[in-house]
Amino acid sequence: MALTLPAPGYAAERLTLKLGPFQQSIQVADLETYARTGKVPSALQLYAPFLTSEFRKALTNRLELDPKISTQVVEELLRSTAGKRVLDSIRAAAPDLSLETLQAGFWLAARQLNGLDAIGVLKAIPQETITVDVTQAVGIASQLNFSYWKSQAISSLLEKNLLASSSAFRAPFDPAAPGSEFVQQQQFVFEDSARNRRLPIDLYWSSTTQAPLVVITPGFEANRKFLAYLARHLASHGFTVAAIEHPLIAQNGSIVSFDPERLISAEEFVERPKDVSFLLDELAKLNQSAGLRGKLNTQHVTVVGHSLGGYGALALAGAELRLDELREFCRTSGVFQRVPADWLQCAATQLPDRRLSLRDQRVKQAIALNPAIGQIFGKSGLQQVATPTLILTSTEDALAPAFSQQLQPFLQLPTPKYLITSIGATHLSVSDPVHFSIARAKGTLTKERQGQAVEPLRQLLQGVSLAFVAQGTPNASLYQPFLTSSYAQSLSTPALPLRLNTELPSNLTRWLSLVTLF
Structure with a gap:
């Protein structure tokens, strides 16, 4: 211009x-x-x-x-x-x-x-x-609302600055292709009577499964089918996957409120991570049953979460809730300064704690897709993460904008860490194209980019997730090439540029750090 x-x-x-x-x-x-x-x-x-x-x-x-x-x-x-x-x-x-x-x-x-x-x-x-x-x-x-504007403003900067100058990517196999294992699927329902929580799950496994366990936790209002394609993909490569569905409880004890300050009860920020910990306890028992014996390695778990589920994945990995900082933000910020993800997090201000850790030692890796984490961990709570992490950010995400909800938080995370940047994707672009309702996406306040237009992103997510989870296996080095910029760019298209980085360039880091001060 x-x-x-x-x-x-x-x-x-x-x-x-x-x-x-x-x-x-x-x-x-x-x-x-x-x-x-x-x-x-x-x-x-x-x-x-x-x-x-x-x-x-x-x-x-x-x-x-x-x-x-x-x-x-x-x-x-x-x-x-x-x-x-x-x-x-x-x-x-x-x-x-x-x-x-x-x-x-x-x-x-x-x-x-x-x-x-x-x-x-x-x-x-x-x-x-x-x-x-x-x-x-x-x-x-x-x-x-400059928080969303900030993400919009740096879209092309991310596309250009995160581009790796490398030769064409070559690999002996395609990690985004289905694996050779026959996938079995079964639904279970676990009841936590102590917390009055009913937790349906879909369990995916194969006959030769001996690998770490993967738990998928969806976002606000999403169900256990949200990432069904990813669950089946990982299971086809020999991983057992448990996709959980959380109860949907608003502050008044009923289903979802339309008051932006009462979208969800404060307790859900504690109960959702506890749902995963409870599930691991139950799966450890199930691991002794005849049909699934030895297939549920609950001592080595990767949690994959989207949006609010991404918050839960990082909390389980050790991120500390800084509720005093959250309360200050929610007290001093106004409607024009908040994005939808901020409204969601502000519901947690009713928790009695000043700081809170929900770490589960069994969680060894965390994948957070479009996580809503801009405020709840404060300025340093993410430094307490004790596992390798993988973050996905989408530049057209108006619900959890990249700038405040993923890019600034990414700077806090200790290494090893990975950042997937999808230029032009939206909050729900990674959703299952078969099981997640397009009509539901149209019911949000923003235009979602889904379907065939974002197929390269889903392919990248399948390949990178497989490679990331495989880092906890003896095949780690075999999959390491798929955790590189070259691999992400091999799936990139002019309409949907894709990037994968382990750090941000200094000019972007400097700007992100500067804006944090204001």
């Missing part, structure tokens, strides 16, 4: 505010004073009913930028779907602004201030007076 900048010396100084038949001219400095102090200047008294604390937070919500990549970030931000939507909304509220003038305001603010916030952009717009429809402007504030 090439921006033609205006001659220096022009910047917005006055706003003409329209509210129905009323029209008033104010200084931009008056709005800046309100944003900085929370006090409503006399010039803004007419609009006081609109100047809520949430609106003020939207004005001051800031995206910090590293000067070395700020130009690239802003260009990608304005090119993204979310960026274009906000630009269109701003122009609806301020119709006398041309698209080029508005874009120039964003670019100049980023260059001059090393960051973006509403006031900074407003002051940088190269036009002396701007006419604004107040009611439309208040509506725009709800779109100024």
Whole structure:
């Protein structure tokens, strides 16, 4: 995106505010004073009913930028779907602004201030007076969620910076292809009477299974079929897989609430990981039965979790809940600063603890797919993870955006760790195309990318998951080549670039660390 900048010396100084038949001219400095102090200047008294604390937070919500990549970030931000939507909304509220003038305001603010916030952009717009429809402007504030914008802004940066310069990938076999084992499947239901929990599971195994156990834990509102294709794939290569289904309990004890602060009961953040630990206890007993004797290695377990299940996988691997930090975030942040994953995590603030560990020593590896973990482990809880980890992030995930929910948390994790980055995939892209309802995906607040369009991602997940789980077997070195950038890029397509890395490049790491401070 090439921006033609205006001659220096022009910047917005006055706003003409329209509210129905009323029209008033104010200084931009008056709005800046309100944003900085929370006090409503006399010039803004007419609009006081609109100047809520949430609106003020939207004005001051800031995206910090590293000067070395700020130009690239802003260009990608304005090119993204979310960026274009906000630009269109701003122009609806301020119709006398041309698209080029508005874009120039964003670019100049980023260059001059090393960051973006509403006031900074407003002051940088190269036009002396701007006419604004107040009611439309208040509506725009709800779109100024920079957490999602941050993920949108760095999509192409991730695509370019995580690209490995290597020759064509060659391997003696394809880990994404079905294995040679005949897969058997059976449903069990385990009852934990002490906790009043009923846990259906699907168990997949083969006749020669002697390998570590894999447990799959789904996300919020998903069932045990969510990753059925992955379960069958691993079982066809000789692993026993138990896909669990958790009870769906809201805060009031009934099925899901539609109140964003009561999506799930606080206790579920403890009970779901405990469901897995209870399941391992029961499978250890089942391991002594005639039909499954020796096939359930509950002392060497890999937990695979998606979304809320990804949180559970990392908690079982040793990540420590930092509930004091979570409470502070949920107390001080507003609706415009939170993404859906934040609302989900804020439900855990009702737990009585300050810090909490749910570590299960039997869990030796963790795979977290699109995990919702931006706040619940605080700034250092993930440093307590005691196992190798594999994280999947998707750049178009609006429910658990990459920036805050996976990329920043990834920096905390100790090695060995792996990051799969799927450029253009969404929150539910890894779901089973047969068993997970497309209609359910359409019922979410965002457009999901599923089906054939994301088949390369599912293939990569099958191959990398197999290689990752196999690191706990004597065949570890045989599968190591499939935990490389070259393998991921061999499945990449122009429509769905795929990356696999063990660390982030320094320029992205620096920016991610910088933004964490604000």
